[in-house]
Every structure is written in C-alpha cells, then in structure tokens.
Amino acid sequence: MIIVETAKPDLPLMWLSSWKPLARVSTSDGKHLVYTRGSCRLRLCVRYRAALPVPAVSIPCDEIYELRIAAVTRMHLITCAPSSASQGAHVITDNQRLRLSRFLAIHDALLAGASSRDLAYGLIFPNHRPLVGATWKASSERRQVLRLIAQARSLVSGGYRDILLHR
Template identity: 30%
Template sequence: MVLIGQQPRGFEHEEPIDPDRMPNVIRRYSAEDGEYFTLGDSRSLVRLRFEPGIARHGSILLPTERYATIREQTSEWLLRLLCGRIREPSPEASRLTAFRRRRLAMLLRVHDLRSAGTTSRRIAEYLIDPHLASLPAAEWTERNERKRVRRWIAEAARLVGGGYRDLLHGR
C-alpha cells in the first residue's frame, strides 16, 4: 500500500497528488485513518491510502518497517503511472499470494513426478489420498481425483512449457 501525505513546503508549485484524479479506480472508501483507493486494470493493482485532514496531498510516505522494500517499489511504480510511463505490472500485482506459491510448488511437484514416470494414479495417492491405491481400476477411472490430477498434469505442462512467463508479467 502506498501512503500519501501532505505536500511538503517549498513544493507548492508542483502538481499535487489529487485523489479525485486517480486513474482506473476499482474501489474507494473512507475510514478514520484516511481515504482508501484500489487502482487497477488487467495487469496491475495498487492500493493507496491518503492521510486524513490534508487539503493538498503531494508526498509519498515511506515508513521504516518490515514491508519497506515492496512499499518503495510500489511507490516508484505509482509515480511512473501518474506520469504516464508504465510498461510493467505493479509490484503488488506481481507478488504471489501464499496460496498461489503453494499451488505453483504443487504443480512443479506434479511435473517432476510425471517426468520421472509416475502414473496419474500414483500422483493422486501421493498428493490427495493414499487410500486411492486400494480402489479397483474401474472405480478409479470414474473418480474426481483422477480428473483433478489430469488437470494438474496439463496445467503443470503449460507452466513449465512457457506459462512461467505469465508469472513474470504479473498474470
């Protein structure tokens, strides 16, 4: 999240950061600690908080904190957006969620198992339920677990075959 504060003295001649002129607003709401915005499009997402009680916003606040690096990168990206010089997705959009990291790790595991010659049934036993080993073959062919593993195998192949590039572009 980019924190936006008061325009510093001596910079009154510079263009303020106007909350009413933010591009691609997806969401806007007010709270006690400021006015919140989510800006975005198909490739980018950035969240802003305008400090409350300020007539003229014009500075980006970078507190020393645990998320300082991502906040700094996102702030730089926002400045490029406001100047019309954006070519890449926002750092927030490029960041993988914990769920997405786990899913990608699982898909890479599926790819490795498949590359080592592991059958889809053995993959299902390993990743879903060890009790699937005891199913008769006819019952296995109709199981949802079989269909899920087949989807995982296809998705893993796409990821390794070039789909990883989408991750690099924030998709």
C-alpha cells in the first residue's frame, strides 16, 4: 500500500485516469483505493493534509520500508509508462511461479526429513528410474538436486524479498 498525502483530494488521482477503480473506502482521515490496469494493481491510502503545497508519498520507517520504497518506484514506473508496457513489467510468469512453488515444495520435504535422493526421484524426476551407489554419486541428477536444494534454502532464508522487490 502506498500512502499519498495531499491538500487537494482529487489531485493525486489525475494520473490514474486510464486505471479502473476496483475498491474505494472513505475514512475519517482519507480514502483507501484500489486501481487496476491490465495485470497491474495499485493500492493507495490518500490522506488529507492541509499544510502540504504538493502531493507527497509517505513511507513509514518500519521493518518493510524497503518494500514500500519498491512499491512507490513501481507505481511511478507503471503510471508513467504506456499501458501496454506496464502490463507485463512486474508480473511473475507461469514458469517462474512453477519454479518458486517447486522450491517451496523442496524446502518442505527437507523439513519433513527427505534426503536428496528422495527429492530426486519423488519430486524432481518422478518418472526416472532411481540410480544407486556410485552411479548416483557421480550423476548430473544429484548435482542438479543439490543446486535446487541450495536455491530453495536461499529463497526461504530471505531471497523471497528479492522477488517482492523485483530484483
């Protein structure tokens, strides 16, 4: 959610003329708005502050301020860009979604006590014939499973923030 403070209630909404409103709730100190254009969504909290000469974005200094800064940056990019360019700018593709869900499934299996060989033939290569002994140790399948395990652990230990920040 992006907090916009303004002295004039309609001023910050002028740049949303090509956006479709999804929700609007008025409160004592302003409005909560959700707008959409294509696959992009903006959630705004518009607060009224009489002393402001120009609209301003307010970013609270809390534990997710980096995400708030990224949201404001994305808002600027997608509201200034033509609608066709902004529609796919920061949307996770089906392949990325599948890969990320696979990482989470790998991490969950590791927490449940699965070995790398269990992961290989139960989750990652379910249609392959299991390898045994030295063949497994020297296989490219084992190396790939170990890389996926490392990436899953990295994602869960903090890398998911990079996805949210579109890095």
